[in-house]
Amino acid sequence: MDVVNTTREEVIRLESDRLASLSTHSLDPVSHPNVFSSPLAPIETTIGRKITQALNRATRPDAVLSEVAMLLGEAYGVQACIISIPSDQSGRSLTAWFAKPHLNGSQQSEILSSYATIETETLAHSKLFISDLTLSEISYVSKALPIRAVLSLSTQFQGKTNGVVSLMCCQPHRWTDLEIDALINIADQVAIAISQISLQQKVAKQSQYQALLREVTMAIQNSLDVPQVQMMALEGLARSLEIDQAFVLRAKFFDPRQSIRSNDDRIPRVRIMIDSEWRGHPIDPEPESLLSRSFWVEDCGVCQVAVRSTAKSFIFDDLTELPKETVIAPIFDAENMPALMLVPLESKNRLLGFIVVQQSRSRQWQSDEIELVELLSAQISAAIIQTETLRQVESLVEERTAQLQQSLELQAKLYEITRKQIEKLREMNQRMDEFLSTLSHELRTPLTSMMLAIRMLRQANLTPDRRQQYLNILEQQCAQETSLINDLLALQELETKQVAFQLQRVDLKQSIEDASQSFGQRWASKGLTLDVKLPVRSPVFNTDRDSFNRILLELLTNAGKYAEPNSIVQLQVMVQPGQQIKLALSNIGSAIAEEELPHIFEKFRRCQGMTQNAVPGTGLGLALVKSLVQHLNGTIEATSVATSDSQSYETCFTVTLPQNLEIAGA
Numbered sequence: 001m002d003v004v005n006t007t008r009e010e011v012i013r014l015e016s017d018r019l020a021s022l023s024t025h026s027l028d029p030v031s032h033p034n035v036f037s038s039p040l041a042p043i044e045t046t047i048g049r050k051i052t053q054a055l056n057r058a059t060r061p062d063a064v065l066s067e068v069a070m071l072l073g074e075a076y077g078v079q080a081c082i083i084s085i086p087s088d089q090s091g092r093s094l095t096a097w098f099a100k101p102h103l104n105g106s107q108q109s110e111i112l113s114s115y116a117t118i119e120t121e122t123l124a125h126s127k128l129f130i131s132d133l134t135l136s137e138i139s140y141v142s143k144a145l146p147i148r149a150v151l152s153l154s155t156q157f158q159g160k161t162n163g164v165v166s167l168m169c170c171q172p173h174r175w176t177d178l179e180i181d182a183l184i185n186i187a188d189q190v191a192i193a194i195s196q197i198s199l200q201q202k203v204a205k206q207s208q209y210q211a212l213l214r215e216v217t218m219a220i221q222n223s224l225d226v227p228q229v230q231m232m233a234l235e236g237l238a239r240s241l242e243i244d245q246a247f248v249l250r251a252k253f254f255d256p257r258q259s260i261r262s263n264d265d266r267i268p269r270v271r272i273m274i275d276s277e278w279r280g281h282p283i284d285p286e287p288e289s290l291l292s293r294s295f296w297v298e299d300c301g302v303c304q305v306a307v308r309s310t311a312k313s314f315i316f317d318d319l320t321e322l323p324k325e326t327v328i329a330p331i332f333d334a335e336n337m338p339a340l341m342l343v344p345l346e347s348k349n350r351l352l353g354f355i356v357v358q359q360s361r362s363r364q365w366q367s368d369e370i371e372l373v374e375l376l377s378a379q380i381s382a383a384i385i386q387t388e389t390l391r392q393v394e395s396l397v398e399e400r401t402a403q404l405q406q407s408l409e410l411q412a413k414l415y416e417i418t419r420k421q422i423e424k425l426r427e428m429n430q431r432m433d434e435f436l437s438t439l440s441h442e443l444r445t446p447l448t449s450m451m452l453a454i455r456m457l458r459q460a461n462l463t464p465d466r467r468q469q470y471l472n473i474l475e476q477q478c479a480q481e482t483s484l485i486n487d488l489l490a491l492q493e494l495e496t497k498q499v500a501f502q503l504q505r506v507d508l509k510q511s512i513e514d515a516s517q518s519f520g521q522r523w524a525s526k527g528l529t530l531d532v533k534l535p536v537r538s539p540v541f542n543t544d545r546d547s548f549n550r551i552l553l554e555l556l557t558n559a560g561k562y563a564e565p566n567s568i569v570q571l572q573v574m575v576q577p578g579q580q581i582k583l584a585l586s587n588i589g590s591a592i593a594e595e596e597l598p599h600i601f602e603k604f605r606r607c608q609g610m611t612q613n614a615v616p617g618t619g620l621g622l623a624l625v626k627s628l629v630q631h632l633n634g635t636i637e638a639t640s641v642a643t644s645d646s647q648s649y650e651t652c653f654t655v656t657l658p659q660n661l662e663i664a665g666a
Helices: 009-023 043-055 062-074 105-127 177-221 226-241 303-308 365-459 463-496 506-524 543-564 608-612 622-630
Strands: 081-084 092-098 125-128 149-157 162-167 246-253 270-277 294-296 314-315 339-347 351-359 502-506 529-533 539-543 568-576 582-587 637-643 649-658 661-663
Touching: 009 506, 043 062, 043 637, 062 162, 062 177, 062 463, 081 105, 081 177, 092 105, 105 125, 105 162, 149 177, 149 351, 149 582, 162 177, 177 226, 177 365, 226 246, 226 270, 226 351, 226 365, 303 314, 303 339, 303 351, 303 608, 351 543, 365 463, 463 622, 502 506, 502 543, 506 539, 506 543, 506 568, 539 543, 543 568, 543 582, 543 622, 543 649, 568 649, 622 637, 622 649
Parallel strands: 529 568
Antiparallel strands: 081 092, 081 162, 125 149, 149 162, 246 270, 246 351, 270 294, 314 339, 339 351, 502 539, 539 661, 568 582, 582 649, 637 649
């Protein structure tokens, strides 16, 4: 074994022996393609110039290292050259060059997989010289490797080691002092190249970080959905940090007051749920239950630390190194994903959840990586709060809009009710004016006649016949005045339900005959005829006799008043099942407008045509009839239908009275 403590004299002596041997024996051009018969100084200058040129024209940092490795390998005539850059992420980046066809693919892979021991030894001593691996005393370097000689140096830049350069031969080779010095001089150029490459990589990483932050910021400004923003952030982290999986966890506090972050020993009652996730490896095809995607904080020691602290981030280089009694939620998969970074999502010190990034191997998280995740956490927190606020505002706007709509609808209804009431009041005022005008006429006309009769009676020279005539006029007009007043009083009593119901036995046939006789005497001058149709057996029933007779009288009076001259007024009596009796009184005359039919039983309401044609009446008759029918627990209806000749209309009033019926002569 030859190591770094080999004396310079021994190296010179060994090199002299080797040169002497070379002068007497021919070398195998395959195993020793380079014959160090010329000095290496020109090689240093040439390689240094080529490295500088490669740095100046390089567009990709890894391409520069590949070119440097090839230059060194060809210049030294070795079968392999590897340049290693230790990574800040507890890993390393290897750039390898292999001379073909000396090493096949499997041999190259074997060298790369076992290179860590050579790299570690070099970093520990700065240099490593092995002339023959099979005779080496370094036990942890595999003797079965397809290489026999190794020359390995660490590169230094600004006093710090930034890489390792290793030359390898497939045959034993004693490294000369000239070869070592040349590599040391070239190593400075390689160190500068590695430094520039590392700087370019850092700049590229920072640019990548800034691009990700801008992308997420623009997504939030464009009001993209929170799940989309979260997935964009997780996928960007996966590209930038080269992680294996990432989550966005949301926290659901059962007591919202406990969501305020503080350095407290108490564990709040909070459920942690996966809101978004990104995985670099396929997920287990078996369906996951909801319980496997959520957990209580009290069941995870990692989250307990995060919830009970106000720190901006929580870093775990290797979860397997935590105390065995520490319980870790299954979703973190500590065995397969040992490296963990947990950054809280918060707004105004209120915990919303976490961003979780994980690596499948132990990893030392760097400050710029932590800062990136913290910035993304702030952006996602803002997006969540923005969405929640917007949702609350939309809900409030919808609620206020619904309330306003209800208010407008209510105002519209109130307006419509008010309009109808005003219209009704206007109609009532109009009817009242008509009623007062009619009532004034109906009251004053008899009074005028009575006053005239009284004046005539005061004359001393009146004959007995004239005196009797004036007395008859006075009596007739007084009776008319009394009848009108009695109608008003009767209607008032019926509306206030002050009239007692006196049940009496009424002979319907007799009552109708009396009414018919009165009708004939009153309307004979108009040429009207009353046609009465009774059942074969005239019914006798129990009711209030005075009210029933008044109903008949008023209906016959109304029919005679509005019937056409020389027409027939029909009165039909029918016995209905269920102890009911029905009276239908119809006449031929003017039509009652359809819109006026529902109002003809109202007080002081007269059809427009009757008022315009000066038909005498006060508008109290039908109102009194309806009140009397209701007093007898009956119903009344009115219809006005055109006759077959379409010139006249048949108006019919139908009265139904419920009573215990008895059939005369039964």
